[in-house]
Amino acid sequence: MKIRPETLSDCPAITEVNNLAFGQPNKGKLVENLRKNPKFIPELSLVAEIDWKIAGHILFFPVVIKLENSEEKEIMSLAPVAVLPEFQRQGIEGELIREGLKACQRLGYDSVIFLGHPEYYPKFGFKPANKWRITDPFGVPNEAFMALELKVEALEGAGGVVEYPGEFLEV
Structure with a gap:
């Protein structure tokens, strides 16, 4: 398996x-719409390729937290993560998450927010976001809305409401 940033030819897959x-x-449409947003970062859209198949x-x-003091803090949103049904339960999702988190760190991002299954994602270090308000x-x-600090204390004082771009609300 090879994990790499997407290319233009990968978009339909x-x-x-x-x-x-x-x-x-709607999930495929979300990715298509986000790709058109000027904040889209191609290095943070990763594919898992097996035998030349995505x-x-x-x-x-990137999304922002509207802080309680009216300022904003940028944070990465992990959404979505998907694996073809015939490849599920083979560790591909976990590898995508690990490699994606490393890519976020390399690009200087200090934290990630995620809406997902509270039983699965804590093993990657995610905790309920309400820990940081x-x-x-x-x-x-609360248990399904999680955050992860990629840098120690990155979310200290980050209490507020996450504001997603319109593309998330359109699907």
């Missing part, structure tokens, strides 16, 4: 991976 993994077309995809996208705009359960 990435859409398909996301649609099939989630069983709905088997998985992960995207990290960070909340989501969607009203999801």
